[in-house]
Amino acid sequence: MKTRIALIAHDKKKDDMIALASEYKAFLSTCQLVATGTTGGRLTNEVGLTVDRKHSGPFGGDLQIGSLLVEGQIDCVIFLRDPMTPQPHEPDINALVRACDVHNTPCATNVASAHLVLSQLQQTAAQ
Numbered sequence: 001m002k003t004r005i006a007l008i009a010h011d012k013k014k015d016d017m018i019a020l021a022s023e024y025k026a027f028l029s030t031c032q033l034v035a036t037g038t039t040g041g042r043l044t045n046e047v048g049l050t051v052d053r054k055h056s057g058p059f060g061g062d063l064q065i066g067s068l069l070v071e072g073q074i075d076c077v078i079f080l081r082d083p084m085t086p087q088p089h090e091p092d093i094n095a096l097v098r099a100c101d102v103h104n105t106p107c108a109t110n111v112a113s114a115h116l117v118l119s120q121l122q123q124t125a126a127q
């Protein structure tokens with residue numbers, strides 16, 4: 001079965017997400033990807049990945065991904081959050097991260113942890 005990964009980035013972290021996805025493109029291309037709206041659009045247009053695009057974060061995209069996660073349809077979340085900028089949908093963001101904790105789903109919220117998670121998943125997939 002394909003690894004199911006959610007990719008989400010706040011605006012000031014989107015360039016980091018593009019760089020990360022470009023680095024892991026070969027592996028990510030073998031995965032089933034879901035993303036919030038704007039992040040997903042950039043991943044498709046700039047990296048060439050096939051992504052199931054949900055609504056933009058402020059319009060409920062985090063909640064849509066949280067719902068998939070609760071249903072057991074997400075193996076891992078890469079969520080590059082911007083800790084320096086208040087977000088109008090902070091409750092949605094907290095709900096998604098909380099759902100990861102409730103369901104013991106790996107959730108990388110910065111680039112360093114995203115590298116650890118993706119390199120491990122890539123290695124496991126190659127075995």
Ligand SMILES: O=C(CO)COP(=O)(O)O
Binds near residue numbers: 009055056
């Ligand atoms: O706001 C977000 C996550 O909380 C991300 O949404 P977009 O990918 O649509 O910018």
